[in-house]
Amino acid sequence: MIKQAQEVSHQCAHCGEPCPPDEQFCCQGCQTVYELLNENGLCRYYEINNKPGVAQRQPVRQDKFAFLDDERTERQLLQFRDEKQAHVTFHIPHIHCSSCLWLLENLHRLDAGVQQTEVNFAEKDVRIIYGPNKTSLRKIAETLTSIGYEPYISLQDLKSRKPAPNRKLIYQLGVAGFCFANIMLLSFPEYFSGEGHMEGQMTVVFRYLNLLLSLPVFLYSAQAFYMPAWKGLKHGFLNIDLPIVLAIVTTFVRSVVDVLSGSGGGYFDSMTGIVMFMLIGRLLQDKTYRGLSFDRDYTAYFPIAVTVVKDGNEAPTQLPDVKTGDTLLIHHQELIPADGLLVKGSALIDYSFVTGESVPVRKQMGEIIYAGGRQLEGNMEILTIREVAQSYLTSLWNREELRRDNPGKPSFIHLLGQYFTWVVLFIAAATAVYWGIYDSAKIWPSVTAILIIACPCALLLAASFTNGHMLRILSRHKLYLRNAQAIERLAGVTHIVFDKTGTLTGKSSTTVSWHGRELTHAEVSAVAALTAHSQHPASRQVREFVGKPVVHTIDRFSEQTGQGLQGWVHQMHVQLGSAAYTGAREAVQPGASVVHVNINGDHAGYYLLEHAYRKGIPEMLGELQQHFGLTLLSGDQPGEAGNLRRMMGDKATLLFQQQAHDKLDRIVQLQEKGEKVLMIGDGLNDAGALRQSDAGISLTEDSNNFTPASDGILEASQLHRLPAFIRMSRINKRIILIAFLYSIVYNLTGLFFAVQGILSPLTAAILMPSSSISIILLTWGMSEYAGRKQLR
Amino acid sequence: MSVIIILLCVSLAVAIFFLVAFIWSVKDGQYDDDYSPAHRMLFDDKTSKE
Numbered sequence: 007m008i009k010q011a012q013e014v015s016h017q018c019a020h021c022g023e024p025c026p027p028d029e030q031f032c033c034q035g036c037q038t039v040y041e042l043l044n045e046n047g048l049c050r051y052y053e054i055n056n057k058p059g060v061a062q063r064q065p066v067r068q069d070k071f072a073f074l075d076d077e078r079t080e081r082q083l084l085q086f087r088d089e090k091q092a093h094v095t096f097h098i099p100h101i102h103c104s105s106c107l108w109l110l111e112n113l114h115r116l117d118a119g120v121q122q123t124e125v126n127f128a129e130k131d132v133r134i135i136y137g138p139n140k141t142s143l144r145k146i147a148e149t150l151t152s153i154g155y156e157p158y159i160s161l162q163d164l165k166s167r168k169p170a171p172n173r174k175l176i177y178q179l180g181v182a183g184f185c186f187a188n189i190m191l192l193s194f195p196e197y198f199s200g201e202g203h204m205e206g207q208m209t210v211v212f213r214y215l216n217l218l219l220s221l222p223v224f225l226y227s228a229q230a231f232y233m234p235a236w237k238g239l240k241h242g243f244l245n246i247d248l249p250i251v252l253a254i255v256t257t258f259v260r261s262v263v264d265v266l267s268g269s270g271g272g273y274f275d276s277m278t279g280i281v282m283f284m285l286i287g288r289l290l291q292d293k294t295y296r297g298l299s300f301d302r303d304y305t306a307y308f309p310i311a312v313t314v315v316k317d318g319n320e321a322p323t324q325l326p327d328v329k330t331g332d333t334l335l336i337h338h339q340e341l342i343p344a345d346g347l348l349v350k351g352s353a354l355i356d357y358s359f360v361t362g363e364s365v366p367v368r369k370q371m372g373e374i375i376y377a378g379g380r381q382l383e384g385n386m387e388i389l390t391i392r393e394v395a396q397s398y399l400t401s402l403w404n405r406e407e408l409r410r411d412n413p414g415k416p417s418f419i420h421l422l423g424q425y426f427t428w429v430v431l432f433i434a435a436a437t438a439v440y441w442g443i444y445d446s447a448k449i450w451p452s453v454t455a456i457l458i459i460a461c462p463c464a465l466l467l468a469a470s471f472t473n474g475h476m477l478r479i480l481s482r483h484k485l486y487l488r489n490a491q492a493i494e495r496l497a498g499v500t501h502i503v504f505d506k507t508g509t510l511t512g513k514s515s516t517t518v519s520w521h522g523r524e525l526t527h528a529e530v531s532a533v534a535a536l537t538a539h540s541q542h543p544a545s546r547q548v549r550e551f552v553g554k555p556v557v558h559t560i561d562r563f564s565e566q567t568g569q570g571l572q573g574w575v576h577q578m579h580v581q582l583g584s585a586a587y588t589g590a591r592e593a594v595q596p597g598a599s600v601v602h603v604n605i606n607g608d609h610a611g612y613y614l615l616e617h618a619y620r621k622g623i624p625e626m627l628g629e630l631q632q633h634f635g636l637t638l639l640s641g642d643q644p645g646e647a648g649n650l651r652r653m654m655g656d657k658a659t660l661l662f663q664q665q666a667h668d669k670l671d672r673i674v675q676l677q678e679k680g681e682k683v684l685m686i687g688d689g690l691n692d693a694g695a696l697r698q699s700d701a702g703i704s705l706t707e708d709s710n711n712f713t714p715a716s717d718g719i720l721e722a723s724q725l726h727r728l729p730a731f732i733r734m735s736r737i738n739k740r741i742i743l744i745a746f747l748y749s750i751v752y753n754l755t756g757l758f759f760a761v762q763g764i765l766s767p768l769t770a771a772i773l774m775p776s777s778s779i780s781i782i783l784l785t786w787g788m789s790e791y792a793g794r795k796q797l798r
Numbered sequence: 799m800s801v802i803i804i805l806l807c808v809s810l811a812v813a814i815f816f817l818v819a820f821i822w823s824v825k826d827g828q829y830d831d832d833y834s835p836a837h838r839m840l841f842d843d844k845t846s847k848e
Contacts (some may be wrong), residue, residue, distance in 0.1 A: 054841075104837040111838070127833035176824050184817040188810065211803060215810075 022057030035062025039154050043109075046116055051109045058105035059154055066151050067337050073311030073322035074144035074159075083143065083163060091121065092138045096157035098150065101130045110155060117141050117149045132157075161308040161325055175230060175292065179285040182227040185219045186278040190771075192216050193275050197768045213265045213272065220274040224258050228281050230288060243416065246423035246466055249430070253461030254281065260454040273458055276770040280463050283778040287467050290474030291490045307378070308343050308394070312336075315387060325394050332390050342379045344390045345397045347372055351386030355379035417494055418739070419469045422746070423462045430460040437761045452763035459756030459765060459773070464749030467778055469742050472785040476738045479793040484721035485703075485731055492717040495701040497735035498682045501635040502728075503673060503695070505687035509705055509725070510623050510638075510650075517618040518551035522603065522611010529605055532575035536582055539563055540571050544601055548582070548613050570602075579606050622726025624653045629729045631655040635681065639664045639672055639695070670694040686720075686728075730796045737792045745785050752777035 018025045018032035020040050025032035031040065039062055043051055051058065073079055086093040100106065107125050110132055114120040119141025124133045132155075134146060147157055192212045231254065235247035254277060261272025313335040314323040320335060325343055328334065333349065336342055342355070353369040357379045366382055369375055375388055377397040394400060434456045441448040473490035480487060487493060504510060525533070530552050537549040539560065563573035570583010581588045581604040588604035590612065601613040630636060636658040638650060650660055661672065669687075673695050676683050685692065685699035688706065696702030696716045704716040705725065720728075756773050759765040823829070 104840075107834055107837055108841050125834050126831045128831045173824055177821055180817060180820050180824070184813060188813055192806075208802070211806075215806070 017057060020059035021061040023061050033062060035065060042152060048109060048112060048115060051105050054108055055103050055105040058103050060100055062154055066156060071144045071147040074147055076322060079310060079324060080143050087138065090137060091135055093135050094143060095131050095133045097131055098155045098157050099130060100155050101125065101127065117146060120146065159310050161305040161310055163310060175285065175289050178227040178230055179289060181222050182278060182282040182285055185223045186282045189216050189219050189275045189278055193271060196271050216274045217262065217265050220278055223278045223281050227285065228254050230285060244424050245420045246462060249423060249427040249462050250466060253457055256454055256457040271767050273767050273770050276774040279774050284463055284466055287470030291470040293474065293477065307341065309341060312343055328390060328394055330390055330393055334388050334390060336381045336386050336388060338381060338384050340381055342375055342377050344377050344394045345392045346375055346388030346390040348375055349387050349389050352383055353381060353386050354383040356382050417491060419465060423465060426462045426465065448763035452761055455760035455765035456757065458770065459760045460753050464777055464781060465746050467781050468745035468749065468785055471782050472738055472742045472789055475786055475789045479789060480731065483727060483797050484724045485718060487718040492701060493735045493738050496732060497739055499684040499701055499732060501676055501681040501683050502630060503637045503639060503683055503685045505639055505692050509686055509688055510619055517616045518547055519614045520611060521614055525610060528576060532578055532580050533603060535560055535575055536571055536573055536580055540565055544615060547615055548601055620722065620725055626726045626728055627653045631658060639669045666694055670698050673698045727797060734792060734796050741785055741788045745781050748784060749777055749781055
């Protein structure tokens with residue numbers, strides 16, 4: 007019966023969603039877009055990709071972009087402006103295929119004032135150049151919206167421009183690669199000719215050219231190591247960059263002395279080579295996920311402007327200018343930007359942004375509505391009682407704990423590097439003393455050679471390549487970590503804190519079941535059609551359960567707030583809603599969400615909506631409780647306590663009705679007990695806890711969505727892999743150590759020559775690249791193997 | 799042997815040319831977006847057919 011309802015093969019020509027058999031489009035919105043494109047000869051949009059559009063069922067409010075007419079807002083958004091040209095960049099989350107690309111770059115055919123548009127696909131940005139006297143920012147935004155590409159403009163756009171991507175590391179690598187290759191080439195003749203076979207003059211020319219070529223590496227490329235070393239030194243902390251700088255400087259000075267004195271060719275190739283390999287490692291490790299942001303604060307969620315009602319006039323006002331006592335008009339589906347009292351209209355607020363709880367809350371006239379909620383039921387007016395900057399939601403971000411930087415423990419690599427340095431310095435000193443007694447001429451060559459060969463670059467290489475590769479393996483399984491330190495923090499975790507709402511239970515994974523008499527196909531599709539007209543979450547869940555709507559015309563549709571909805575479909579009167587509304591006698595299962603169905607006055611049965619846990623969650627919790635302490639901090643009522651206790655075991659702490667600051671305090675308490683806390687959350691109310699914890703991972707249904715600031719973003723469908731992710735982060739450390747021990751073999755070989763003062767440039771030139779390349783291959787192979795095994 | 803010196807200068811000049819080309823291409827943002835340019839070139843210009 008349910009299958010029949012889903013047997014709709016006919017698809018909308020615009021967005022590809024199912025639609026009625028005799029229609030071309032699923033909704034009015036899609037048809038409007040199609041007609042607009044057709045009129046302007048832009049139908050190639052549909053040829054490049056099949057049905058590339060996005061469903062346009064939710065119409066966008068007429069004057070939504072009225073605030074763009076405000077000159078100050080306009081000035082803040084534009085990157086450049088003179089009489090002839092203005093440049094603006096819009097973020098458009100809908101961009102997803104080459105059709106989008108084509109259509110957006112042909113925008114000038116819809117709006118003659120647009121001179122040029124350029125899409126940056128990776129960032130989902132569109133850069134538009136237009137003539138300000140021919141069109142306006144508002145008109146462009148409205149044109150974009152009318153073809154289904156609504157720009158996302160948030161308060162964050164007012165404050166800061168995106169920083170230009172930092173490309174210095176790439177330039178440094180390019181220079182190092184260039185110099186290394188040429189120095190290598192110029193060194194070969196001397197290596198292979200043997201003693202005295204080259205003309206003296208030629209050797210000198212080659213050596214000086216090498217010296218010249220090594221200068222850019224020494225002075226420019228190696229800056230990537232000088233800076234962190236200097237910073238560490240200033241803070242009294244010996245990091246791994248310091249011994250590396252020592253080695254680079256020693257190698258350079260020794261080589262220059264060799265060349266100037268004519269006693270040898272120097273170790274320029276080894277030095278430039280190692281700088282190049284280390285830069286590659288650093289570049290791999292610093293890879294960022296573009297399009298994902300780990301630093302969002304509330305400004306990214308808030309609109310730029312809001313409608314203020316003053317003396318019966320509506321005026322768009324910039325959010326920072328909203329004062330206490332202003333009356334704000336909040337439209338359907340808009341975010342509430344400031345705390346206020348409801349003064350007009352009916353309020354059904356979806357707080358899932360703030361609490362992660364998806365069931366909307368009804369507010370009565372005069373009640374306080376907190377910022378961050380989304381209005382689901384028509385327009386309403388609120389009287390602001392606190393300015394945006396002082397609102398409850400905003401104050402969560404401005405708490406003292408969150409302001410201070412949390413530097414955390416330095417990576418074990420630095421500690422290991424320190425031991426390593428002391429050992430090397432000891433060997434160098436011992437060698438110097440030995441040669442001081444027996445042959446003082448050998449002190450200089452042997453000591454410098456020791457410092458050259460024993461630089462901990464192998465350790466740095468092992469770490470950066472392993473980390474970089476591990477980040478890639480994890481991102482393949484939809485865990486996007488902010489940086490390499492996050493892997494190490496994840497490995498050290500001893501206690502895991504879950505936020506229940508939306509974390510363990512998926513937002514859409516409510517199980518729906520039908521209890522009652524069997525419905526006919528016509529009846530099922532009537533239910534589907536009715537629910538399609540309602541934004542209530544229960545309607546959405548029922549609609550998802552019965553299938554996509556087979557569109558029927560509905561007569562006399564009405565929705566009664568908090569009660570239910572009804573309408574006539576094919577001479578059939580259908581009522582959906584609460585027991586009282588539909589006239590059902592018994593109230594089944596107290597506490598559960600129930601949607602009763604009444605057809606032509608007969609109670610046909612009810613849909614039971616139950617919370618469901620995400621896939622694999624019980625197994626995951628079972629596995630985790632053996633190794634970690636578990637805590638659950640939920641904002642909900644303790645209704646699910648029994649189920650959760652069964653899954654999380656007796657030792658777990660379960661706390662309900664937790665406010666945002668309770669969650670944060672709880673994590674501080676755990677940390678004071680010496681626990682390393684991993685927090686998994688999603689809502690904005692977890693933002694403080696995510697930040698305070700040693701590792702915070704925010705969960706998202708879709709990585710294009712907005713997530714609060716955290717160390718990592720995990721797609722919700724992969725949550726059951728959490729134990730494997732933690733295991734991987736521990737294996738990561740082991741791989742670095744193995745690669746490091748392995749590299750010591752090379753170091754010892756080199757030391758064998760170095761202490762005797764007979765390390766030739768050729769030996770160094772063979773040892774250096776072979777150790778680097780074998781470490782790269784080793785770490786790659788091991789992490790790939792571990793990834794295959796753990797995350798199959 | 800001076801011919802080798804000349805060759806050396808020429809080869810270095812060529813290498814420097816490519817280094818400069820690389821730096822220019824990075825600065826120009828050619829590696830920033832690997833999707834749009836690849837698809838943009840496939841669109842034909844005469845799309846205004848009714």
